[in-house]
Amino acid sequence: MRITRVIIIGAGIVGVSIARVLSKYENLKVHLVDMEPDAGWGVSRANTAIIHGGYDDDPRKYPLRARLCVRGAKLWRRWSRELDIPVNFSGILVLAFTDSEINELHVLKERGVRNGVPGIRVMLDKDVIQALEPNVSDDVKAALWAPTGGVINPIEAVIALVENAVDNGVITHFNTKVLSVKVSNGEVVGVETSHGLIEADIVINAAGLYADEISRSVGVEDFTIKPRRGEYYVFDESAEPKVTRVLFPTPTPKTKGVAVAKTTEGNLMIGPTAEDLSLDEKEKWGTTERGLKLVWNEARKLVKALPPLSKVIKVFAGLRPEPPHGDFIIRSYKYPHGFINVAGTRSPGLTSAPAIAYEVVRLIKSDIGVKLVEKSKWNPFRCGINKFRKLDSERRAKLVQEDPNYGVVVCKHRLVTKAEIVEAIKRIRKIGAEVTVRGVKYRTWAGMGECQGAFCLPLIVKLIADLEGIDLWKVKLTREGSEIGIGDIYELVRR
Amino acid sequence: MSVKRVYVDSIVIGGGAAGLAAAIKLKDLDVDKVMLVDDRARLGGVLPQCIHTGFGVHCLKRDLTGPEFAEILSSYLLDKGVEILLEARALELRYVNYYEKSVIVVSRRGLVDVRAKTVIVATGARERTVYEIGVVGDRPAGVYTAGTVQTLMDLYGVMPGKEIVIIGSGDVGLIVARRLALQGALVKAVVEAKPWPGGLIRNVVQCLEDFEIPLLLSHVVKRIIGRERVEKVIVAKVDDELNPISGTEVEITCDTVVIAAGLKPEVKLLEGAGVLMDPDTGGPVVNEYLETTLPGVFVSGNALVINDLVDTVVEQGEIAAEGAKLFIDDEMTAKYYLRVVRGDNVKFVVPQMLMGLREEITLYGRVVKPIERAVINIPEIGLTSRKAKIVPAEMFKINLLEREIYRNVEGHKVTVNVLSEGT
Numbered sequence: 001m002r003i004t005r006v007i008i009i010g011a012g013i014v015g016v017s018i019a020r021v022l023s024k025y026e027n028l029k030v031h032l033v034d035m036e037p038d039a040g041w042g043v044s045r046a047n048t049a050i051i052h053g054g055y056d057d058d059p060r061k062y063p064l065r066a067r068l069c070v071r072g073a074k075l076w077r078r079w080s081r082e083l084d085i086p087v088n089f090s091g092i093l094v095l096a097f098t099d100s101e102i103n104e105l106h107v108l109k110e111r112g113v114r115n116g117v118p119g120i121r122v123m124l125d126k127d128v129i130q131a132l133e134p135n136v137s138d139d140v141k142a143a144l145w146a147p148t149g150g151v152i153n154p155i156e157a158v159i160a161l162v163e164n165a166v167d168n169g170v171i172t173h174f175n176t177k178v179l180s181v182k183v184s185n186g187e188v189v190g191v192e193t194s195h196g197l198i199e200a201d202i203v204i205n206a207a208g209l210y211a212d213e214i215s216r217s218v219g220v221e222d223f224t225i226k227p228r229r230g231e232y233y234v235f236d237e238s239a240e241p242k243v244t245r246v247l248f249p250t251p252t253p254k255t256k257g258v259a260v261a262k263t264t265e266g267n268l269m270i271g272p273t274a275e276d277l278s279l280d281e282k283e284k285w286g287t288t289e290r291g292l293k294l295v296w297n298e299a300r301k302l303v304k305a306l307p308p309l310s311k312v313i314k315v316f317a318g319l320r321p322e323p324p325h326g327d328f329i330i331r332s333y334k335y336p337h338g339f340i341n342v343a344g345t346r347s348p349g350l351t352s353a354p355a356i357a358y359e360v361v362r363l364i365k366s367d368i369g370v371k372l373v374e375k376s377k378w379n380p381f382r383c384g385i386n387k388f389r390k391l392d393s394e395r396r397a398k399l400v401q402e403d404p405n406y407g408v409v410v411c412k413h414r415l416v417t418k419a420e421i422v423e424a425i426k427r428i429r430k431i432g433a434e435v436t437v438r439g440v441k442y443r444t445w446a447g448m449g450e451c452q453g454a455f456c457l458p459l460i461v462k463l464i465a466d467l468e469g470i471d472l473w474k475v476k477l478t479r480e481g482s483e484i485g486i487g488d489i490y491e492l493v494r495r
Numbered sequence: 496m497s498v499k500r501v502y503v504d505s506i507v508i509g510g511g512a513a514g515l516a517a518a519i520k521l522k523d524l525d526v527d528k529v530m531l532v533d534d535r536a537r538l539g540g541v542l543p544q545c546i547h548t549g550f551g552v553h554c555l556k557r558d559l560t561g562p563e564f565a566e567i568l569s570s571y572l573l574d575k576g577v578e579i580l581l582e583a584r585a586l587e588l589r590y591v592n593y594y595e596k597s598v599i600v601v602s603r604r605g606l607v608d609v610r611a612k613t614v615i616v617a618t619g620a621r622e623r624t625v626y627e628i629g630v631v632g633d634r635p636a637g638v639y640t641a642g643t644v645q646t647l648m649d650l651y652g653v654m655p656g657k658e659i660v661i662i663g664s665g666d667v668g669l670i671v672a673r674r675l676a677l678q679g680a681l682v683k684a685v686v687e688a689k690p691w692p693g694g695l696i697r698n699v700v701q702c703l704e705d706f707e708i709p710l711l712l713s714h715v716v717k718r719i720i721g722r723e724r725v726e727k728v729i730v731a732k733v734d735d736e737l738n739p740i741s742g743t744e745v746e747i748t749c750d751t752v753v754i755a756a757g758l759k760p761e762v763k764l765l766e767g768a769g770v771l772m773d774p775d776t777g778g779p780v781v782n783e784y785l786e787t788t789l790p791g792v793f794v795s796g797n798a799l800v801i802n803d804l805v806d807t808v809v810e811q812g813e814i815a816a817e818g819a820k821l822f823i824d825d826e827m828t829a830k831y832y833l834r835v836v837r838g839d840n841v842k843f844v845v846p847q848m849l850m851g852l853r854e855e856i857t858l859y860g861r862v863v864k865p866i867e868r869a870v871i872n873i874p875e876i877g878l879t880s881r882k883a884k885i886v887p888a889e890m891f892k893i894n895l896l897e898r899e900i901y902r903n904v905e906g907h908k909v910t911v912n913v914l915s916e917g918t
Contacts, residue, residue, distance in 0.1 A: 238766065394498070409601065455621070461647075482723040
C-alpha cells in the first residue's frame with residue numbers, strides 16, 4: 001500500500017479537527033505543524049466559545065458557512081461525547097427590541113429553516129421569553145429561539161482533538177514555523193520549516209490568521225486574512241445574575257453583536273466587539289478601554305442586570321481571521337497539485353470545524369484522487385483529565401484514595417489539585433508540545449479563578465521545574481522570552 | 496464511598512497569624528478538641544514570604560520579620576494538642592444546626608466531614624488583580640501581584656525582573672519596591688491614583704525615599720504593552736475624580752509590572768454558607784466577638800477586614816477564640832441588638848453589630864481621606880474622642896465599655912463619624 005504523506009499547517013481547532021479525521025486512514029501519514037509551543041494558541045484560545053444556531057449564514061452569500069455550520073453543530077454532539085469535551089447545548093436566544101429587529105428575526109428564522117436547523121422559532125411575548133431566561137431585559141419585544149446551539153470549551157476541544165489524533169498516529173511538530181511550501185513539477189513536495197524540510201504529498205493550509213501568507217508562498221491564490229478584534233469580560237463563577245442560554249442581539253451585516261453567555265466552566269462572559277484591524281496588526285491581542293466600554297454597554301441592553309464590575313476576573317481580546325468576501329476558503333487546486341486551502345475560518349469556524357474536516361476528506365478523495373483506506377483499529381475515544389471541581393464528595397474521596405495528589409489543592413479558587421497539574425504536564429509531553437504555565441492552565445483551569453493565579457502561579461512553576469528538571473526561573477508562561485524570571489536571586493548576586 | 500465524619504469543639508480554617516492566634520487562645524481557654532487546617536505545606540500563611548520587619552511590635556513587644564513571627568506563633572501552638580492538618584483545604588462550610596457546622600476538608604488522607612460546634616474562619620485575603628483596576632493592553636509575562644513577587648523572590652529564589660513599575664503605594668507596594676531595589680532591580684516608579692500615599696509615612700521614607708524611588712501620586716497605569724514580556728507601560732495623570740487626563744500620557748519602559756492595588760477578604764466559604772456580607776469591608780458582618788450572622792461561625796484577620804498590622808490580626812484571632820469558648824459553654828446570650836453604621840468620612844466600621852456580649856469593645860474603622868485634628872464621634876452614645884491626624888493608611892480604633900453603650904443608646908443604631916475639628 002502506498003502511503004500518502006500529509007502536512008497540516010496550524011494546530012488550531014480547524015487543523016486538529018482535520019488531523020483527527022485524517023488519522024482514521026491507514027494509507028495516510030499525517031504531520032501537524034504549528035509555530036507555537038502548544039496547540040490552539042491562536043484564534044482558538046480567545047473567542048466566544050459558541051456552537052452557533054445555524055440561522056446566521058445566508059446560503060446565497062456564504063454557502064460554505066451556511067452548510068458547514070449546521071453540519072458541524074450536529075457533529076459536535078458526537079465528538080464532544082467521544083472526546084470528553086465540555087459542552088452545554090443550552091440554546092440560543094436572539095433578542096429583538098424594535099419592530100425592524102422583529103422583522104429581521106423572521107428573516108433569520110426562515111434562513112435557519114432553509115439551512116436545516118431543527119426546533120427554531122420566533123417568540124413574540126415577553127413572558128414566554130423570560131420563562132426561558134428570567135434575566136432577559138424587560139424591554140425585549142421578541143426572540144428567536146435556536147434550541148440546538150450552545151457553548152463549548154474551545155481550548156479543551158483543541159487539546160482533546162490533538163490527544164486523540166496523536167493517539168491514532170498523527171505526528172506533531174510544535175515550535176515549528178512554516179517558511180514556505182515546496183513545489184516541484186507542479187506538485188507539492190513538502191514544507192520548509194524553521195526546523196528543516198518535512199516532505200509531503202498533500203499540504204493543508206489551516207494557518208488561521210497567517211493562512212494568506214502560506215497561500216501566497218505557493219502562488220495559488222491571492223487573498224488577505226484581516227484580523228478582526230473582539231474584546232471580552234469574564235466574571236467570577238460566583239457572580240450573579242447569570243444566564244443559562246446564550247443571548248445575542250439581532251445581528252447586523254458585520255457582526256452577530258455582543259453576546260451574554262455562561263461558559264462551560266460556569267463563568268458569565270460578555271463580548272465581543274468587532275473591530276477591523278489592518279494586515280500588519282495580527283499580533284494585537286491587547287484590550288482597549290474603548291472596546292471594553294462598548295462591550296459593557298451593549299451587553300447591558302440584553303439583560304435586566306449584569307453582575308457588578310467588581311466581579312470581573314478577567315478581560316481579554318481575541319482575533320478572528322476575516323476572509324475578503326466573508327465565506328470560508330476551502331478548496332484544492334490543479335496547480336500545485338496537493339495543496340488545499342482551509343482559510344478565513346472566521347465565525348462560525350469553531351462550530352463548523354468538524355464538518356470542515358470531512359469537507360477536506362472529500363477534497364482529498366475527489367480532487368487529489370487519493371483512495372482512502374480506513375484503519376481496522378482506530379480509537380474514537382479520549383478521556384479528559386478527571387476534574388476534581390466537577391465531582392461530588394464521594395467521587396472526590398475515591399479519587400484521593402487512588403491518588404493522594406488529588407487531595408492537594410493547588411488552585412484554590414478553581415479547586416484544581418496537584419494530581420491534575422501533574423497529569424496535564426504528562427499529557428503536554430505526550431502530544432509533543434512544550435510544557436508551559438499557559439499549557440497547564442488551559443488543561444486544568446488553574447489560575448482561571450478570581451485571583452488569576454496570584455497564589456498558584458509559583459506552585460505550578462515549581463511543579464513544572466521539578467518535573468522538567470529545569471531551574472524555576474526558566475519556566476515559561478508562554479513562548480520563548482516569557483520566562484517567569486531573569487535568574488536565580490542568589491546566583492545573580494554572586495555574579 | 497461515604498465521607499468520614501469527625502466531631503470537634505472548634506475548627507480553625509487557616510494557619511496564618513489570625514488562625515494561629517485563635518488556635519493558641521482556644522487551647523489557653525481549655526477548649527478540648529481543636530483542629531486547624533491550612534492549605535499550605537507549613538504554618539504561617541503569608542508571613543514566611545514577608546521577610547521585612549515590623550511584626551509583633553505591640554503583641555510580642557519585639558520587632559520581628561514575618562518568618563520569625565510565624566516561627567514563634569507556631570512554636571506556641573505545637574505542644575498544645577491541636578490537631579493540625581496541613582496541605583488540607585476546606586472545600587465547603589455549611590450550617591447544620593446551632594451545635595453543628597459541617598466543614599468538608601480534603602487532604603492527602605482523603606475527605607473528611609468535620610462537624611464542629613464552632614468554626615473560626617481565618618482564610619486571609621487575596622490580592623486585587625490587574626483586571627480589577629482597569630489596566631488595559633497586553634498580558635505578557637512580567638505582570639505579577641506583589642504577593643507573587645514576594646513568593647517568587649523569598650520562597651523560591653526567583654528574580655522576577657530588572658526594571659520595575661509598581662501599581663499602588665499601600666504598605667505592600669512600598670515594601671516590595673524596597674525589596675526589589677535591595678536585590679538590584681531598578682524600580683522606576685510607584686504609581687498611585689490618589690493624591691496621597693496609600694501606606695504609612697514611615698514606609699514611604701524607608702522604602703522609597705531612602706532608595707530614591709519616584710512616587711507618582713495622582714497617576715495611573717493605563718496600559719501595559721509587550722508581546723512575550725512587558726516592554727513598557729503608559730502612565731497618565733488623573734483628575735480629582737481619578738479619571739485619566741488626556742494628553743498627560745507618558746511611557747515608562749520596564750520589564751515587570753507589580754500590582755499592589757490592595758487586598759480583598761477571602762470569603763468564598765462564608766458566602767457559600769450564607770452569611771451576610773458587608774460591601775464596605777468585603778468581609779462578613781460580625782458582632783463584638785467577631786461572630787457572623789450564623790451562630791458559632793467566627794471570623795478573624797484579613798478574612799474579616801483588611802488590617803495594617805499583624806498585631807490587630809492576632810487580637811482578632813484571640814477575640815474570636817474567646818467568643819468560640821463562650822459559645823461552647825452555652826454562654827453566648829445576646830442582651831440587645833445594635834447596628835453600627837459608618838457615618839461621615841468613614842469607609843467601614845467593624846464589628847457591625849453589638850449585642851452586649853462583651854465588656855470591652857474595640858471598634859476598628861478606616862477613614863475615606865486624611866483628616867487633620869480629627870474628632871471621632873458617635874452621637875447616639877455621646878462619645879467624642881480626638882486625634883491629631885487620622886489617615887486611610889492606618890485603621891483607627893475605638894475602645895468602648897459595654898455599659899456606656901447600654902446606658903446611653905436609644906434606638907438600635909449607632910453611627911461612627913470622623914470629623915475635622917471646627918467643622
